Amino acid sequence: MSTKRDFYEVLCVSRDATPEQIKKAFKKLAIANHPDRNPGDDEAIERFKAASEAYEVLSDENKRSRYDRYGHAGLSGFGGGSAGGGGFHDVNDIFDAFGDLFEGFGFGGGRRGGGGNRPRKGASLRTSIKVDLHEAASGCSRTLEIERNVQCTTCSGSGAKPGSSPEKCDYCGGHGKVVQSQGFFRVQTTCPACRGAGQVIHDKCSTCHGTGHTSQTDTLEVNVPAGIDDGMQLCLRGEGEAGQHGGPPGDLYVDVHLKPHKIFERRDKDLYCHVPITYTQAALGAELDVPTLSGPHNLTVPAGTQPNKQFRLKGLGMPDVHGRRTGDIVVEVQIEVPNKLTERQEELLRELAELEHKHVSPHRKTFFESVKDYFASFTTSDE
Numbered sequence: 001m002s003t004k005r006d007f008y009e010v011l012c013v014s015r016d017a018t019p020e021q022i023k024k025a026f027k028k029l030a031i032a033n034h035p036d037r038n039p040g041d042d043e044a045i046e047r048f049k050a051a052s053e054a055y056e057v058l059s060d061e062n063k064r065s066r067y068d069r070y071g072h073a074g075l076s077g078f079g080g081g082s083a084g085g086g087g088f089h090d091v092n093d094i095f096d097a098f099g100d101l102f103e104g105f106g107f108g109g110g111r112r113g114g115g116g117n118r119p120r121k122g123a124s125l126r127t128s129i130k131v132d133l134h135e136a137a138s139g140c141s142r143t144l145e146i147e148r149n150v151q152c153t154t155c156s157g158s159g160a161k162p163g164s165s166p167e168k169c170d171y172c173g174g175h176g177k178v179v180q181s182q183g184f185f186r187v188q189t190t191c192p193a194c195r196g197a198g199q200v201i202h203d204k205c206s207t208c209h210g211t212g213h214t215s216q217t218d219t220l221e222v223n224v225p226a227g228i229d230d231g232m233q234l235c236l237r238g239e240g241e242a243g244q245h246g247g248p249p250g251d252l253y254v255d256v257h258l259k260p261h262k263i264f265e266r267r268d269k270d271l272y273c274h275v276p277i278t279y280t281q282a283a284l285g286a287e288l289d290v291p292t293l294s295g296p297h298n299l300t301v302p303a304g305t306q307p308n309k310q311f312r313l314k315g316l317g318m319p320d321v322h323g324r325r326t327g328d329i330v331v332e333v334q335i336e337v338p339n340k341l342t343e344r345q346e347e348l349l350r351e352l353a354e355l356e357h358k359h360v361s362p363h364r365k366t367f368f369e370s371v372k373d374y375f376a377s378f379t380t381s382d383e
C-alpha cells in the first residue's frame, strides 16, 4: 500500500553508482538537511530521514541487491518489519547509526554512544596564584590546596564492593549499545540497562557509592619560574581529576597574577619608574641613587637634562622566563617645581630671572591679591 520514493532517486545517484558515489551523495544531502543546520524545518528533517533510509539500504551490498531485484518489497525480510513501515524513528537513531559520517563537519550531532568502558582522561582543574614583583623576578614556590576527585582506594576505581566486581551488562552483552529492529531497519541505540557503560554494578562500593572516585583535598608544591608575568599559566601535568576506566588523570592549570608594585611598572621584561629631580639638578647635572630590584643604583644625570628624559639601566629588569635576554630598568626623570621657597632661594631665583630678562610676578603678592588686580583690570578698561 505504501508509496515510497525510489532510493536511487532520493540520493540522486544512478542505479550503477559505486559505493563511494552513494556515500558521497548521502553525505552531501545529510549535511544540507542536517537538523543542526535547519532548526524547526520539518521538511528538512524528513529529507534527512529519507536520505538516511535510502543510504541504510544502498550502502549495504546485500540489501542493495535485494532492493535492485525486488524493490521495497524485497526488504521486508530485514529486521522483521513490514515493507511499508520502517524508517528511523527519530534523528537520534540516525546519529547512532551514521554519526561517524558527520564527524568533522562541526555539528553537535545528537548523542554519541557511551562507548562502553573505554578509558577516559580525567577532567582538568584550574586555580590561580598571586605573586609580587620580587617573587616573579627570582622565581618562587607556592603551596596549593586542591580539592579533586581521586580514584577510590576501597574499590580501586571499579565502583564495586571489595570482593565483587562490575559485571558485564546482560542486556547489551557489554557493548554499551543495542541493535533494535524498527520497521525493516536495524538501528543501534545506547543500552538502556547500563546507559552505555557496558557493565553493571550490583554491589556498589560503600566508600564511593559506585562512582569509582572520591573527593580529596591535596597539598601540592608549584614552582614558579623566574620571569613569570601576569596572565601566564602554569600546567601541572596529571594533577587534575582521576581518569575513568584506567584513563590518565587530567591536568591542573595555574593562572598567575602579578601584584602591582609601588615603584615599578612592568612592561614585558622592562621595569619603568619615575624619579623626581629638581630644576637645578636637571640644569647642572647630578649623581642620583635610583631604585632597582636589588637595591639603590648610581645614575649620572648629565647637565642639561630635559623633562621626561629616559635612562636605560641595561640588564637590571626582569629575567626572561625562557632564559633569553634579561630586561632593563627605564628611569624617567620628572622635573619638580618646589611649592615653597626659602627667602634665600627666592632671592637667587629672582636674580636668575633678571639675568634671563624674564618677566616674573612681583615680590610677595599673594594669589588673592593677584585675583583682585585681575578683576580690577576690567573696570579700568571700561573707563
Ligand SMILES: [Zn+2]
Binding pocket: 169, 170, 171, 172, 173, 174, 175, 176, 177, 191, 192, 193, 194, 195, 196, 197, 198, 199
Ligand atoms: Zn548494557
Ligand SMILES: [Zn+2]
Binding pocket: 152, 153, 154, 155, 156, 157, 158, 159, 160, 205, 206, 207, 208, 209, 210, 211, 212, 213
Ligand atoms: Zn569505591
